Amino acid sequence: MITSAAKIKAMNSEYIAWAKTQANATYNLANSGMTPYPLEQLPVTIEELEINGPSYYGYEPLQQALATKCGVETDSVVAAVGTTMANFLVMAATVEAGDEVLIEEPAYEPLLNVARYLGAGIKRFPRRFADGFQIDPREIERAATSRTRLIVITNLHNPSNAFIEEDVLKKIGEIARHVDARVLVDEVYLDAMFEDAPRSSFHLGRQFVATSSLTKAYGLSGLRCGWILAEPELAKKLWGLLDLVIGIPAHPAELLSCVALANLEKIALRSRGILDTNRVVLNRFLTERRELEVCKSEYGTVIFPRLESGRIDELCRILREKYDTTVVPGKYFEMPEHFRLGTGCPSEIFIEGIARLGKALDEISI
């Protein structure tokens, strides 16, 4: 079904507003990224920073560092303010009012609302819990028409953490090519697979546009170091749009991003250490909790359990009010019987947060 765009021109995201104002707690298991990486651990001195610099259509050292990291040419890299802006720019550059956009369901809300904001007609294709939240390309094929301009997916999937294999992506690319659409793949969680992470979907063909940042896998959200990988013609258009929305980027952030990219292996090691420790705790917990059904995985920073008995809003209320702990209610991801749990916080916080989650679960099942 296509929703009438004119009637619901989205101007915000309820989920992001909730995350900014309600998710904070001593035991915050709502955050989907790694705990912040401290500035003091980056090998940089104040003398190496500067307020203004030669950043026009990209700051050359940053362009080079991103291109090297992603294994692409610099003319396919567009620097953006986080994956958030990267996604907005890609959609704004590829979709006009009345065009059709195909978006996975469940979805990260800002992706849906940007399409709504642009006046697109939105069609959905399912990612079902029963199928491990995988994508069946035949469902996309059935939904695609000559009016489809963009197919939107996240890999890893937010909220479920499911990984899409390259052969599935290739099939989606074929469908897109057939109707002359693009595939936007938000890959902001992909680096949380570390050495198992595949190459970016950008490499699968001109119709693929990939977005990402240093936020989730590295705990560097504050740098706002995001990027888009797109074929050079589209990349040029995206740089043009950037002139309308930011003009010139924050140069100190560009300089710090270069330092972070040069030290990414070390930063990733910290993330892996935390995630590996937390995963052992999490998997033991999940084995013991019969009321939680979940697709377990050995990578990533989130899981999305389904509560088999009891109510999620009651669980979240008790967690917050009595246990100073937060998780994301599944209603923000279109699946109210689930909740999303982040695994990237410091292990001492995670261990205690999980213990508190266990107590709250005991209470709602009485």
Ligand SMILES: Cc1ncc(COP(=O)(O)O)c(C=O)c1O
């Ligand atoms: C799928 C997805 N894309 C983008 C973002 C935002 O990332 P960034 O911090 O790079 O803007 C998030 C954050 O939750 C996300 O889940």
